[in-house]
Amino acid sequence: MPQTTQHSLIHVFLLWITILSIVQVVFITLFFTAGHHSRALSSSTATPAMQFQANITPSAPSELMGKVEMLSFKATEADRKITWATKNQDQILVSDGGTVLKIKKDGYFLINLQVTLSSCNRTIGSPYTVRLNSKDTVILSGRINTNTCSTGLLGKVEELNANDSLEVTIIRPNEDEIIKENEFDTHLDIVFFPRN
Structure with a gap:
């Protein structure tokens, strides 16, 4: 019970x-x-x-951020400096390509960079360095990991003005090693936010 x-x-x-x-x-x-x-x-x-x-809350996030533009560049060749080619059709923000990319608008730029070598010296401590410069200022700098032969994704937000430039330089002891030119291995991506 x-x-x-x-x-x-x-x-x-x-x-x-x-x-x-x-x-x-x-x-x-x-x-x-x-x-x-x-x-x-x-x-x-x-x-x-x-x-x-x-x-006064905006009705859409785009009203708050203004007109956001996204660009993507792939590497076409590299000696000491990487030559870039744009994947975007309408290029009104940055020059179409080359080793030096010229900025055409003032604003804030979210920059992502990855560089991968086809092979690299697998010693302890990487002798390979990648730098993204704007004129004489280093914006991004990273070493190539000797296990993956890649920098991984390097990123930063930078305020740039029209007529500034972007240039990627590879410092490597062995000039015979070449970069991988696949879009997913070596690329430069830019997201542009205008100044209000």
């Missing part, structure tokens, strides 16, 4: 936990949707400045 009483109590207990869980999910959902936002906008204690900020 005690067995059936325990089974029925367990069922009641599980039903009670289920009901509490459902109520908790409903309250959390209401808090993070309508209840939370409407309180912030209609609060009588909010200052006018806070209400103004809440009412």
Whole structure:
């Protein structure tokens, strides 16, 4: 007889936990949707400045960031300096290619660079260095990992002006080693954010 009483109590207990869980999910959902936002906008204690900020939120992320442009370059050849060719059709941001890429617009540039050699000297401590320069300033610098023969992905955000330049230089002791020219091995990618 005690067995059936325990089974029925367990069922009641599980039903009670289920009901509490459902109520908790409903309250959390209401808090993070309508209840939370409407309180912030209609609060009588909010200052006018806070209400103004809440009412000027942009309708789309692109309005906040402005016109974002993305460019991708692949390596076509390399001696000491890499020659780049653009993959984009309309090139109004950076020159079409060559060893020196000329910037055509002022703004913020998210720059990603990866350089991979076809083979490399597998000694301890890499003798290979890759640098991305803008005029006389080093923007990115990295060593080639002797296990992968690659720099991996190097990235940085840099503020550049029109007429600035980008140039990638490889410092390597053995000039016979060449870079891999596949797009996924050696590439330069740029995301442009205009200044407002």
